[in-house]
Amino acid sequence: KTIYVLNGPNLNLLGAREPEIYGKTTLADIETATKARGRELGFSVEFRQSNAEGALIDWVQEAAAKGAGLIINPGAYTHTSVALFDALSAAKLPKIELHLSNIHAREAFRRQSMTAPAVDGVMMGFGAAGYRFALEALKSLIESRAG
């Protein structure tokens, strides 16, 4: 079973980008840890990042066609993208929105998520560790949907 983990704009800069908010862990480190936890949980993890909205939409569609579940950190597109909301709404697989930071504890413009209404659950505020927690949450969603 394949889990897609999709990362949006500027997340390629993790580690160097505002480490006081996003932590010092790089996206490559997160990818390694997420794949390892995935293996423990019996999943293969397809881990991707793009700064382009269209690429993320293509990957949501690919995940819906081929994946068992989806975790997405849409970055700033969280707050702006009707197109990602539509893509997620059409993707009928267990899906979680994830943020490193607690978007409710920051600027007012981050408090609204355009994409959250189109996913099963949202996880935020746990930094890099959130990726592993989201995998566990997704496993439970997949199992409850199967049963």
Ligand code: DQA
């Ligand atoms: C983010 C939160 C967004 O508001 C921001 O634009 C990001 C990262 C997070 O993971 O905390 O790029 O999605």
